[in-house]
Amino acid sequence: xxxxxxxxxxxxxxxxxxxxxxxxxxxxxxxxxxxxxxxxxxxxxxxxxxxxxxxxxxxxxxxxxxxxxxxxxxxxxxxxxxxxxxxxxxxxxxxxxxxxxxxxxxxxxxxxxxxx
Amino acid sequence: xxxxxxxxxxxxxxxxxxxxxxxxxxxxxxxxxxxxxxxxxxxxxxxxxxxxxxxxxxxxxxxxxxxxxxxxxxxxxxxxxxxxxxxxxxxxxxxxxxxxxxxxxxxxxxxxxxx
Numbered sequence: 054x055x056x057x058x059x060x061x062x063x064x065x066x067x068x069x070x071x072x073x074x075x076x077x078x079x080x081x082x083x084x085x086x087x088x089x090x091x092x093x094x095x096x097x098x099x100x101x102x103x104x105x106x107x108x109x110x111x112x113x114x115x116x117x118x119x120x121x122x123x124x125x126x127x128x129x130x131x132x133x134x135x136x137x138x139x140x141x142x143x144x145x146x147x148x149x150x151x152x153x154x155x156x157x158x159x160x161x162x163x164x165x166x167x168x169x
Numbered sequence: 170x171x172x173x174x175x176x177x178x179x180x181x182x183x184x185x186x187x188x189x190x191x192x193x194x195x196x197x198x199x200x201x202x203x204x205x206x207x208x209x210x211x212x213x214x215x216x217x218x219x220x221x222x223x224x225x226x227x228x229x230x231x232x233x234x235x236x237x238x239x240x241x242x243x244x245x246x247x248x249x250x251x252x253x254x255x256x257x258x259x260x261x262x263x264x265x266x267x268x269x270x271x272x273x274x275x276x277x278x279x280x281x282x283x284x
Contacts (some may be wrong), residue, residue, distance in 0.1 A: 057211075084221075086268075087269045088272060090273075090275075095277065096277055096278045096280070097276065097278065098212070098260065098273070098275040098276045099275075100272035100273060100274065100275075103270070103271060105270075115242075128281055143184050144211055144212070146211075148255060148268055148269060149270055149271055155268030155269065155270065156225075157214065157268070157269050158211075158214075159211030159213075160210050161209075161210055161211045161213050162210075162211050169268065
């Protein structure tokens, strides 16, 4: 069955600390996509990154980095030198499917609070 | 490019009343989604359209919820009659591909409170 688990409900860090948000997924498909979205207080979900199941290279974008490990079914997200503006709820999502029919589900989210 | 537009931004209704939400996706995006996000939870897919056809409505409570996308562009989601448990944020999203595998673009959502 398709499932996304974000075990950390809420994390609080002090500005400039590094923080890692965990995401563990379950799927029976060999082809799937993983995503991270940010939901600031305004409510709009903002797409951050997409990874397909065949690309295990880690990715860095500015202060953001993502660690994809198929062996542990994890797709963790690290923010380096966190800032107050990073405060938001972060969602991990999984899309799997074949023959053009996709199932896309979100985890329950991790609320990140960055304190000044 | 303009984002996904949704209206209204907020809505408060009494239980058993009806309500409708509107969404205009990004121009050219054939796939449109309606999600329900209950406080403290992740978004849950209600319905997915590909152009004006329904691809997936397996989690839509069809006894009270309906949605349409008549011309394959904007869409409306209706709840009739509303229940207290329908209080949530209703998010519309669109994507350029059928599976959203390049990521979705979300609107700001409509926050519904049923009292």
